[in-house]
Amino acid sequence: xxxxxxxxxxxxxxxxxxxxxxxxxxxxxxxxxxxxxxxxxxxxxxxxxxxxxxxxxxxxxxxxxxxxxxxxxxxxxxxxxxxxxxxxxxxxxxxxxxxxxxxxxxxxxxxxxxxxxxxxxxxxxxxxxxxxxxxxxxxxxxxxxxxxxxxxxxxxxxxxxxxxxxxxxxxxxxxxxxxxxxxxxxxxxxxxxxxxxxxxxxxxxxxxxxxxxxxxxxxxxxxxxxxxxxxxxxxxxxxxxxxxxxxxxxxxxxxxxxxxxxxxxxxxxxxxxxxxxxxxxxxxxxxxxxxxxxxxxxxxxxxxxxxxxxxxxxxxxxxxxxxxxxxxxxxxxxxxxxxxxxxxxxxxxxxxxxxxxxxxxxxxxxxxxxxxxxxxxxxxxxxxxxxxxxxxxxxxxxxxxxxxxxxxxxxxxxxxxxxxxxxxxxxxxxxxxxxxxxxxxxxxxxxxxxxxxxxxxxxxxxxxxxxxxxxxxxxxxxxxxxxxxxxxxxxxxxxxxxxxxxxxxxx
Amino acid sequence: xxxxxxxxxxxxxxxxxxxxxxxxxxxxxxxxxxxxxxxxxxxxxxxxxxxxxxxxxxxxxxxxxxxxxxxxxxxxxxxxxxxxxxxxxxxxxxxxxxxxxxxxx
Numbered sequence: 001x002x003x004x005x006x007x008x009x010x011x012x013x014x015x016x017x018x019x020x021x022x023x024x025x026x027x028x029x030x031x032x033x034x035x036x037x038x039x040x041x042x043x044x045x046x047x048x049x050x051x052x053x054x055x056x057x058x059x060x061x062x063x064x065x066x067x068x069x070x071x072x073x074x075x076x077x078x079x080x081x082x083x084x085x086x087x088x089x090x091x092x093x094x095x096x097x098x099x100x101x102x103x104x105x106x107x108x109x110x111x112x113x114x115x116x117x118x119x120x121x122x123x124x125x126x127x128x129x130x131x132x133x134x135x136x137x138x139x140x141x142x143x144x145x146x147x148x149x150x151x152x153x154x155x156x157x158x159x160x161x162x163x164x165x166x167x168x169x170x171x172x173x174x175x176x177x178x179x180x181x182x183x184x185x186x187x188x189x190x191x192x193x194x195x196x197x198x199x200x201x202x203x204x205x206x207x208x209x210x211x212x213x214x215x216x217x218x219x220x221x222x223x224x225x226x227x228x229x230x231x232x233x234x235x236x237x238x239x240x241x242x243x244x245x246x247x248x249x250x251x252x253x254x255x256x257x258x259x260x261x262x263x264x265x266x267x268x269x270x271x272x273x274x275x276x277x278x279x280x281x282x283x284x285x286x287x288x289x290x291x292x293x294x295x296x297x298x299x300x301x302x303x304x305x306x307x308x309x310x311x312x313x314x315x316x317x318x319x320x321x322x323x324x325x326x327x328x329x330x331x332x333x334x335x336x337x338x339x340x341x342x343x344x345x346x347x348x349x350x351x352x353x354x355x356x357x358x359x360x361x362x363x364x365x366x367x368x369x370x371x372x373x374x375x376x377x378x379x380x381x382x383x384x385x386x387x388x389x390x391x392x393x394x395x396x397x398x399x400x401x402x403x404x405x406x407x408x409x410x411x412x413x414x415x416x417x418x419x420x421x422x423x424x425x426x427x428x429x430x431x432x433x434x435x436x437x438x439x440x441x442x443x444x445x446x447x448x449x450x451x452x453x454x455x456x457x458x459x460x461x462x463x464x465x466x467x468x469x470x471x472x473x474x475x476x477x478x479x480x481x482x483x484x485x486x487x488x489x490x491x492x493x494x495x496x497x498x499x500x501x502x503x504x505x506x507x
Numbered sequence: 508x509x510x511x512x513x514x515x516x517x518x519x520x521x522x523x524x525x526x527x528x529x530x531x532x533x534x535x536x537x538x539x540x541x542x543x544x545x546x547x548x549x550x551x552x553x554x555x556x557x558x559x560x561x562x563x564x565x566x567x568x569x570x571x572x573x574x575x576x577x578x579x580x581x582x583x584x585x586x587x588x589x590x591x592x593x594x595x596x597x598x599x600x601x602x603x604x605x606x607x608x609x610x611x612x
Contacts, residue, residue: 003547006554045551053549057541063535070528071577074521079584091580098576101569102532112562123551171522186552193558196566445519 004044012038013179020172025161032141032168037090039134039175043127050120057113061106068106071099093261094213097220101202108199122185130252133174138170162400184422191426193462198231198433205234209242214268221265223300226460228265229272230435232505233335237272248277250374255284262292263342266299266337273336283338286349298344298351299337307474308333310344311368313354313476318362323455324382324439326471328390329361330457333436381453384410384501387439391503411502415487424502425484431505432461435471439503442489442496454491515591522584529577536570 010304019031075096081339089297144164188381202219206212215238221228239391251270256264267284271277287295297303301310308315308330315333317326331338343360346352366478369378371393372386382390391408411427414420428438437457444452465478483489543563549554 003553003556004551006552009552043551045555046549049546049549053543055547056539056546060535060539060541062534062536067528067531067535070524072579074524074528077521079521091583094576098573102573105566105569108566182552186555189550190554190558193555193562197558197562198560200569202572203570204565206572207568212572213580216572216576310575418604 004134006183007178009183013176013183013219016172016176016179020169023165023169023172025165028144028164028168029141031172032137032144034128035168035172035175036134039130039137039178043123043130045123047120047124047127050069050116050123054116054120057109061109062110062111064102064105065357068099068101068103069104071095073097093393094216100220100343101216101389102371104199111192111424112196115189115196119185119189122181126182126185129174133171133178137171140164140171144168185420187426191429194426194430195433201227201229201231201234204231205238210234210238214241217261218265218268221262223262223296224302224305227435228262228300229269230433232434232436233269233272237268244277251281252277255281259284260292261290261294263287263290266295270336270338273338275336275338279338280345283341286341301339301340301344306476308472308476310357311352311354311357315343315361315471316474317471318365321378321381322369323385323471325365325372325390326361327439327457327469328372328387330369330459330469330471331391331439334437334459335435337419344365348458366455376425376456382455384441384503386454387441387503391439391505408503408505411504413499413502415485415499416456421485421499424499424504425481427504428458428502429466429481432458432466436505438505440484440499441501441502441503443498444496445498452496453500511515515588515595518584518588518591522581522588525581525584529574529581532574532577536567536574539570540567542601 014026016035019034023031067335075092079091079095158489202215205219210218215234218229218234218237219227241252244252256267259267263284266287268279271280272284275283275425287299290298297310301308301315304308305313315330317323324358329343333343343364344352344357346356368390369382369496372382376383388408388410392415411424412420428440430439437459439455439457442454442456455471457469457471458466459469459476464481466481466484467476468479469476479489484499489499547559550556550559
C-alpha cells in the first residue's frame, strides 16, 4: 500500500472548490461526474490496521510499566561502585535515571496508542461519510435533467435548475469538508507523533554521538518538572562533544567531576548554548559547590514556581514597549545558563539583590531594544523581524541564539484560517518540545503591527496545553492550544487575542 | 559470605536481576518493533508515514539505550562479584598459609 501525498488532498480540495464555483445548468452533469471520479477513491489509510498498530503501543506501555519501578528498586539497594570510567556518576544514579527514563515510556506510548486509535476512528467515520456522499452523487447523476446546448431547446423551470444546483453544490461542499477534515485529523496526528518523539531524548542523543551514561543522566535531569536540556540542545551538545579533542574532553571531564549532578547539567547546557569551552570551564568554577536551589534560582530564574523570577523579583518588561525585548531576554536566559548567571550576579560572582536584578534587566532590555530597532521606531515596540534578529543575534549578551546556526524567522499566522493557524501551532509545539522558546505576537486584529500588539513566549507544552511566559507580569501560565487556534488568547491581553506571527526556529 | 565487606552473593543476585530486566526490556522492544515495523502504509498519507517513522526510530534508539544501560550494569556487577570472590579466595588462601606456617612453628 503506497502512501498518498498530503499535497494531493490539497489539490483535490482546490479542484472541488473550482467545480462548486463554476456550477451552472450546462456544467452540472459534468461537475457531478468529476466529483464522483474524485470521491470514488477510498480515503488513504487503513483504520483496521491502525487499530492494531495502536494496540501495539498500548501493549508495550503495559509491559514496560513495571520495569522502571524495578530499576528504581535496584537503584535504592546498595550498589557497588562498578561504574568505573565515567565521570562523577555512580551506578545508583545511572540506574535511577534509567528508571526515570523507562517510566516515561508508558505515558508516551499510551498517548501514541490513543492518538492512533482516535485517528483510526476519525478515518472510519470519514470513510463512511465518503461512501454516503458517493451514493448521493450517483443518485443525483441519474436524476438531474440533461440540457442539450446544441440541440433542441428544452424548456426547464429555472427554479428547478436552481434547486439542482444548490443540491449538487451542497454535495460538493460536503466533499470539500470531508477532505479538509481528513487533513485536519492528519495534522493533529503528525503533531502527536512529534510530541511522542520528543520524549525519546536519550536515544536521539546517543545516536548523535554522546556516550550512554551522559545521555541517560542528562536526559533525566529536570527542573520544576521540565527537562533542563531539550532534545535540540542534547543533540547539539552531542555534536559539540563528539568534535572535541581528547585534551578538550579531559578538561571538560575534570570540571564536571568537581561539580554536583545538577551543576554538571547546567555546565553542559552552557556548552550546548554555544559558549566557548574556556568560558564554560570558568563558569563551572563559578558555580562549584552551590546548592540545587541556588543553581535553579540563579541559572533558571526559577525562584518562584509559575514565574521567571530571581530573589522574589519577576523578570518583566521594563517599559510598555519592551515586551519583545523582554521576551528575547527571557528566551536567552532559559537557553543559556551563563547568560542567566550574568543577569543574577555582579562582578566577581556576587549575587545581586532583587532590586539590582530588576535594574540590570532593564538595562539589558534597553540594549536589546536598541539592537532590534535600527529602523522601526522604539515607541511602536519591536517588529516581528526585529524579534527574530534579537533571538538570532545574542543582543542581550547571550552566547548565541537558542536555535543555534539555523536561526529564527517570522511565520505569519491568520487565525481565522485553520489551514494557516494549525500548521503554525504544530511547528511551534515541535520547536518547544525540542527545547526552543518560541515568541508569538498577539494583536487586537489580524495584520496589526501597531497599537495593542504584545509579545509572549511559549516555553513549554504538555498534552493540549501551552505554557506561556508573559513579560508583562513574569508569570508562566497554561493556555489551551485551542485559544491559539481560535484567536482567543484573552488570558494575556483582552484587547489582543489574535496570534499574528510566530517567531519560529528553523532548526 | 562477607569477610572482606563484600556481599558477593548479593552482588551476583543484583547482576542476575539486572540481566533479567534487560531481557524483559528486549522482549518488549522486540514485540513492539515487530508489531510496528510494517505499519506506515496503513497511515495512508505521506506526512503521517514520515512523522511516524521518525517517532518510531527515535523510540527504537531509546529502547536500545535502556537495554544497554541495564546490560552494562549487569556486566559490571557480574565482574565485580567475580573480582570480590577472587579477592576473598586469595584472602582465605593467605589465611590458611599463615595458619599452616604458624602450625609448623
